[in-house]
Amino acid sequence: MAAASNFKSARARSRFRQKLLAWYGVNGRALPWRETRDPYRIWVSEIMLQQTRVAAVLDHYRRFLKQFPSVQALAQAQESAVLAAWSGLGYYRRARMLHAAAKKVAHEYAGQIPDSAEALRNLPGIGRYTANAIASIAFAEPVAVVDGNVERVLARMSEVPIAQSELWTTAQNLLDPARPGDFNQAMMELGATICLPGVPECHRCPVKSACCSRGQKLVARTPGAQRLRKSASLKLVMRNGKILLRQRPTSAQLMPGMWELPEYARGIRRQPQLRLKHSITSTDWSINVYTCRASVSSGETWVPLSQLARLPLTGLTRKILRRTNLLA
DNA sequence: GATCCGTGGTG
DNA sequence: TCACCAAGGAT
Numbered sequence: 001m002a003a004a005s006n007f008k009s010a011r012a013r014s015r016f017r018q019k020l021l022a023w024y025g026v027n028g029r030a031l032p033w034r035e036t037r038d039p040y041r042i043w044v045s046e047i048m049l050q051q052t053r054v055a056a057v058l059d060h061y062r063r064f065l066k067q068f069p070s071v072q073a074l075a076q077a078q079e080s081a082v083l084a085a086w087s088g089l090g091y092y093r094r095a096r097m098l099h100a101a102a103k104k105v106a107h108e109y110a111g112q113i114p115d116s117a118e119a120l121r122n123l124p125g126i127g128r129y130t131a132n133a134i135a136s137i138a139f140a141e142p143v144a145v146v147d148g149n150v151e152r153v154l155a156r157m158s159e160v161p162i163a164q165s166e167l168w169t170t171a172q173n174l175l176d177p178a179r180p181g182d183f184n185q186a187m188m189e190l191g192a193t194i195c196l197p198g199v200p201e202c203h204r205c206p207v208k209s210a211c212c213s214r215g216q217k218l219v220a221r222t223p224g225a226q227r228l229r230k231s232a233s234l235k236l237v238m239r240n241g242k243i244l245l246r247q248r249p250t251s252a253q254l255m256p257g258m259w260e261l262p263e264y265a266r267g268i269r270r271q272p273q274l275r276l277k278h279s280i281t282s283t284d285w286s287i288n289v290y291t292c293r294a295s296v297s298s299g300e301t302w303v304p305l306s307q308l309a310r311l312p313l314t315g316l317t318r319k320i321l322r323r324t325n326l327l328a
Numbered sequence: 329g330a331t332c333c334g335t336g337g338t339g
Numbered sequence: 340t341c342a343c344c345a346a347g348g349a350t
Binding site: 048050056124126147150192284 | 342346348
Binding site: 055090091094282316319 | 334
């Protein structure tokens with residue numbers, strides 16, 4: 001018995017769908033990817049939203065689509081341009097895979113984005129969640145999604161624990177097959193805005209009458225991994241409208257091929273021009289930035305300031321260049 | 329199946 | 340301040 005036992009009747013599921021969708025129609029946030037059914041635009045949004053908050057995606061989404069308005073445009077782009085547009089969003093492998101998938105669509109699918117969840121799975125970067133999200137939103141295929149939001153909502157609503165292996169079946173049984181895209185987004189919207197990870201705001205919940213826990217159920221969470229603290233000194237060297245940067249090795253595990261400020265050889269102890277904190281994966285960095293005279297080491301390159309926006313900079317590098325007004 | 333991949337907001 | 344973590348996927 002896969003379905004949560006509080007949704008055993010078709011009538012109960014129907015009421016739930018009606019309430020959830022009515023709430024979503026009124027309270028759903030106006031987001032740019034909700035104003036289109038263009039599968040390309042839906043696809044880009046789903047990749048950007050992987051493990052990334054809506055607020056962090058909005059700016060990048062608009063700029064990315066302006067620069068790469070179609071799957072053909074993306075397929076023809078240089079990878080460095082794609083990474084530059086992704087700079088600051090993190091998880092850069094998403095951008096490389098999106099780019100590779102666009103090329104695959106252009107060359108092996110005659111430029112047509114596959115229109116079923118099953119076929120979408122053949123594209124790099126598209127797993128079970130993303131395939132179902134695109135298929136349901138862009139093509140109205142009745143396939144449910146399970147993301148962190150949906151998992152939490154289902155766990156709280158169910159009167160019995162839901163095994164990991166039954167999550168997808170549970171979501172599928174609950175799905176409104178007539179409006180799969182809206183239903184999936186409504187479930188995620190509920191989790192993102194009301195059924196919050198910490199303390200849920202049940203008084204605002206449109207489906208609290210169908211909920212077994214009313215927010216009392218604690219959602220188990222894994223103990224966080226130990227974070228490392230490190231510090232680094234970077235140098236900011238400019239001459240003749242150019243800045244000294246280095247490119248990370250293409251063989252690097254972390255952010256391969258992306259550009260950053262060179263390290264500042266330790267020694268002279270003086271006040272840095274800029275201090276900042278930056279967390280990256282599992283390390284919390286304390287960064288000191290020193291302006292200094294030109295002294296080029298191997299592997300460092302002069303880059304015209306006018307080209308910075310076109311380079312795949314690491315997020316930290318973008319942050320520093322913006323704080324120092326060298327980048328818009 | 330555990331681990332890795334980035335970043336910025338949040339309480 | 341600091342731990343947590345957000346519309347996952349690949350390996």
